Amino acid sequence: MKRIFVILSFLILLFYIWQIWKDYNRPYLVYQKEFKELLKQKGGGEAELDDVKFVVRQRWLEKLNRVDRCETCHLGVEDPRFVDAPQPYTTHPDADKHSFERFGCTVCHGGQGLATSVEDAHGPTEDWYKAISSDNFLENSCSKCHGDFIEQEAPVLAKGRTMFKEYGCRGCHNVQGLERVKVAPPLVKIGEKVKIDWLYRWLQNPQMYLPETKMPNFQLTKEEAADMTRFLIPRVRIKDPDNFEGGSYARGKRILSESRCVTCHSFEGKGGDIGPDLAKVSSKVYPEWLFEWIKNPQAMRPDTLMPAYGFSDQDIRDLVAFIVEEYIDLELEDDVIQQNIQFVESANVGRGKELIEKYGCTGCHEIEGVEDRGEIGLDLTAIGDSHISRMDFGMIEVSHEERTVPNWLYNKMKNPRLFKAGLKMPDFTFSDLEAEALTTYLMSRSKEVVPASYHLHLGERPSDYNPQGEFGEILDNYRCLVCHTINGRGGDLAPDISIEGSRVKEKWLKDFMKTPYAIRPILVERMPRLKISDSEVETLYSYFRTTLVDDRVEKLTGSVKEMSLKDPEVISLGKDLYYNKYACNACHQVNLKGGTIGPDLTSVGERLRTEWIVYYLSDPKAFLKRSIEPVYDFTEKELEALTAFLLSAKEKK
Amino acid sequence: MSKRILIILCSIFFTPALIWFSAQVVSGSDDDHTERSGFLLPQKHSTNLTREQLRGKELYQYYCALCHGRTGKGDGFNSFNMSVPPADHTDATVMSTLSDAQIHQVIKEGGSSLGRSPMMPPWGRVISDSEINTLVAYIRTLVTSGK
Numbered sequence: 001m002k003r004i005f006v007i008l009s010f011l012i013l014l015f016y017i018w019q020i021w022k023d024y025n026r027p028y029l030v031y032q033k034e035f036k037e038l039l040k041q042k043g044g045g046e047a048e049l050d051d052v053k054f055v056v057r058q059r060w061l062e063k064l065n066r067v068d069r070c071e072t073c074h075l076g077v078e079d080p081r082f083v084d085a086p087q088p089y090t091t092h093p094d095a096d097k098h099s100f101e102r103f104g105c106t107v108c109h110g111g112q113g114l115a116t117s118v119e120d121a122h123g124p125t126e127d128w129y130k131a132i133s134s135d136n137f138l139e140n141s142c143s144k145c146h147g148d149f150i151e152q153e154a155p156v157l158a159k160g161r162t163m164f165k166e167y168g169c170r171g172c173h174n175v176q177g178l179e180r181v182k183v184a185p186p187l188v189k190i191g192e193k194v195k196i197d198w199l200y201r202w203l204q205n206p207q208m209y210l211p212e213t214k215m216p217n218f219q220l221t222k223e224e225a226a227d228m229t230r231f232l233i234p235r236v237r238i239k240d241p242d243n244f245e246g247g248s249y250a251r252g253k254r255i256l257s258e259s260r261c262v263t264c265h266s267f268e269g270k271g272g273d274i275g276p277d278l279a280k281v282s283s284k285v286y287p288e289w290l291f292e293w294i295k296n297p298q299a300m301r302p303d304t305l306m307p308a309y310g311f312s313d314q315d316i317r318d319l320v321a322f323i324v325e326e327y328i329d330l331e332l333e334d335d336v337i338q339q340n341i342q343f344v345e346s347a348n349v350g351r352g353k354e355l356i357e358k359y360g361c362t363g364c365h366e367i368e369g370v371e372d373r374g375e376i377g378l379d380l381t382a383i384g385d386s387h388i389s390r391m392d393f394g395m396i397e398v399s400h401e402e403r404t405v406p407n408w409l410y411n412k413m414k415n416p417r418l419f420k421a422g423l424k425m426p427d428f429t430f431s432d433l434e435a436e437a438l439t440t441y442l443m444s445r446s447k448e449v450v451p452a453s454y455h456l457h458l459g460e461r462p463s464d465y466n467p468q469g470e471f472g473e474i475l476d477n478y479r480c481l482v483c484h485t486i487n488g489r490g491g492d493l494a495p496d497i498s499i500e501g502s503r504v505k506e507k508w509l510k511d512f513m514k515t516p517y518a519i520r521p522i523l524v525e526r527m528p529r530l531k532i533s534d535s536e537v538e539t540l541y542s543y544f545r546t547t548l549v550d551d552r553v554e555k556l557t558g559s560v561k562e563m564s565l566k567d568p569e570v571i572s573l574g575k576d577l578y579y580n581k582y583a584c585n586a587c588h589q590v591n592l593k594g595g596t597i598g599p600d601l602t603s604v605g606e607r608l609r610t611e612w613i614v615y616y617l618s619d620p621k622a623f624l625k626r627s628i629e630p631v632y633d634f635t636e637k638e639l640e641a642l643t644a645f646l647l648s649a650k651e652k653k
Numbered sequence: 654m655s656k657r658i659l660i661i662l663c664s665i666f667f668t669p670a671l672i673w674f675s676a677q678v679v680s681g682s683d684d685d686h687t688e689r690s691g692f693l694l695p696q697k698h699s700t701n702l703t704r705e706q707l708r709g710k711e712l713y714q715y716y717c718a719l720c721h722g723r724t725g726k727g728d729g730f731n732s733f734n735m736s737v738p739p740a741d742h743t744d745a746t747v748m749s750t751l752s753d754a755q756i757h758q759v760i761k762e763g764g765s766s767l768g769r770s771p772m773m774p775p776w777g778r779v780i781s782d783s784e785i786n787t788l789v790a791y792i793r794t795l796v797t798s799g800k
Contacts, residue, residue: 093704136695396692410695418691436695586772595734597719628716631778
């Protein structure tokens, strides 16, 4: 009996000793000892070595309500000598903007700041679900302080944000503060637009027809696709498609190339990506619809990017004739088409409607006869805060360390029906990088609030520039802002025209609008010939000249007048500077001689106002931030001479 | 008395062991039904370049590649229009004769600052000194052969 008690008390003693030993021999002590060794090798002085105390080092970030003990092991983060040292001692790269004093570690990286063991700090562990963000998703934290418009500094996050909008995710998922916009074409009167067999094939796999489409694959069976097609196109078409009064193939071909449709549309892989590829379009749409569409696309779809060209009816008929004959799907066989149509005609309209309601097609499309029941998917307002227990991994076995919210989201993006068969979310066939970008954006959707003193909004809020009246109407009609930017709003395919009135001359602009050409020699001609009327060009120019100007250019008028720009001596000095001292011809051409990076400068005096030339030469980056022109520090005299030479550089005939 | 204590002790030691064992058996039988396929982990974006060199690469592709070429061979699309061909940054014999300071100077102050062609413009007012350092670091990685 006694012996049992002796053994027991001995065991208890051992247990206590073990506990005390465990407390003294914390895992971080190993790292601190190793760090001290490393510091000695790096030539740390006596005093510095004494400074390395074997303790838990913590930062209390009162305003962020965080306590970070990461530097207990990550001892070299602030020391530039540890750039090449292995983890956990490596120097933190680019730490100058985010001081450790103010930000600590976990506000950006995540993880458990209070923990002092590798597993607990990095996670995930049983009781701690927020593991540190993997490098792939790190940018999700940026928006906490830098707001929702951060662009260059967090490219992955910005890409995710754009994708979320463009792929119409908001149609099925609620996110507070984001407007629900139907991103896809309305399907009202779809029967007058597309052919039955095309819609049937499209629904089965949209990428078969248009590889770059944003429409996801719903993985429908043939029967389901047929039912949906039958509902969307209920009646068999009465009009005979061959009845369309055609035009001239040859003339249509010429109009298509003159109008530079290729700037936005690609044909068999060559061309722009603003509009859809048209290589097989005649297997999709009816010619009558195409006619109406080209005549006034904006009447059929107010949010289209396509400009309303000023074509005559005959022009359009010729264009349609050419498109219908040229852009057909050669692999499509007539008897297959007939079989498909017959299959669709025997399908079930009621089931088609049910399917359309089930899959939430109304999230992106407006559909006649189907009630939009709002978002059918999960609310994503605070998806980044989700607890891992809310994420259903289904029957897929995932090891403990890999069970994290971002990993779940990443897999959901890559394969939406992975965790359970028969889910509604369709397959967008995202690449790895796209899935990472979206996951990063989703992880940034969080309710965590940082104090206002930490806010530093980066990037630009979308501009609300929206001119009214006659000018606004022209801008809207020709969809100028799809390619050009004015005051921060618009596309980046074509030059920013925010101060065009200070830049170009009246006569040049009027000629250019009639017959546009490429100002840069290597660019293919992209500005469409819009068939714009004289009075519209007049309106454009008068708006440019009064509103889209820059005082820094306008104020130069006085000093330009004093320059002796016609003096042959000044001109020849300019020529010398142009060719010999500054070698402008490395990038610019005059009369087809010189480089092809910058615009052609032949007869540049007819295009640009003299004030603009002087202004631009003195600081090319003042207006065009992204210009790749080097900045020279020209003297007054050199400016005068170069301007004089440029004005004299006329076309040799 | 001692028997009772023994029984208590035994149950204290054996119960956890039993629980542990049965847990093993249960989780083991689970394995047979689950599948692992299809779950992907985000891949590390591997690169041989340091952060500094990567920044330099960005700048190089934006400002330099038009003449010096995307891979630094001096074959950018604009090189064919120039009377003096752009430097080939992959050529080890030429590049080894240039010090970092010289490359830095040519980028900052242009070719004419070292008595070379003014076709190489000065970038000092466009690209900062520290950015030029990243460019130099990247240009050093372009050397491929000893030709």
